[in-house]
Amino acid sequence: MRIIIKILAVAAALWVATQLVAGITVSAASTTEKVGTLLAVALLFGVVNTVLKPVIKLFGCAFYVLTLGLFALVVNAGLLLLTSWIAAQAHLSFHVEGFWAAFWGAIIVGVVSWLLDLIFGD
Template identity: 75%
Template sequence: MKIIVKILAVAAALWAATKLVDGIIVSADTPAKEIGTLLAVALVFGVVNAVLKPIIKTLGCAFYILTLGLFALVVNAGLLLLTSWIAGQLDLAFHVAGFWAALWGAIVIGVISWLLDLVLGD
């Protein structure tokens, strides 16, 4: 149940990012397809984060320390770009147009996911 709630929270954060950040696009025909695409992308984003983020944190811990954690924004933007690429390979109608869109999108997704985690709890 916790995983489903987390996927829904990330899907909501992705939806907000598509509305707030130019360059993050869900090009679905109907609202139902848009919701399905956002849920699928949230699942992909969760898998990418679960698999790669611990590896990147371990290998790049010096950058995290040197930049006082700001390197995490770059990592999250890269993971969002990777998610966009994987979504393209899976024929999902989700696209991130570049690094700056990914950076702002990662900030929006992070803040909204954090707020939803506060509201929903563990």
């Protein structure tokens, strides 16, 4: 049940990012397809974060320390870009246009996910 709530929270956060960041789009035709795309991308984003983020933290530890953790913003933007690329390969209508859209989108997804986690808890 916890995983489903987390996927729904990330899907909602991705939707907020599509509304606030001009370079992040979901180009599905109907509302049902948009919701399905956001849920699939949320699941995909969770898998990418679960698999790659620990590896990146391990190898990029010096950058995290050197930048006092701000390197995490760049890593999150890169993971969002990677998720967009994988979504395109899976023929999902989710697209992130460039680094800066991914950067601001990752910040929005992080903040909204955190707020929803506060509301719904672990």
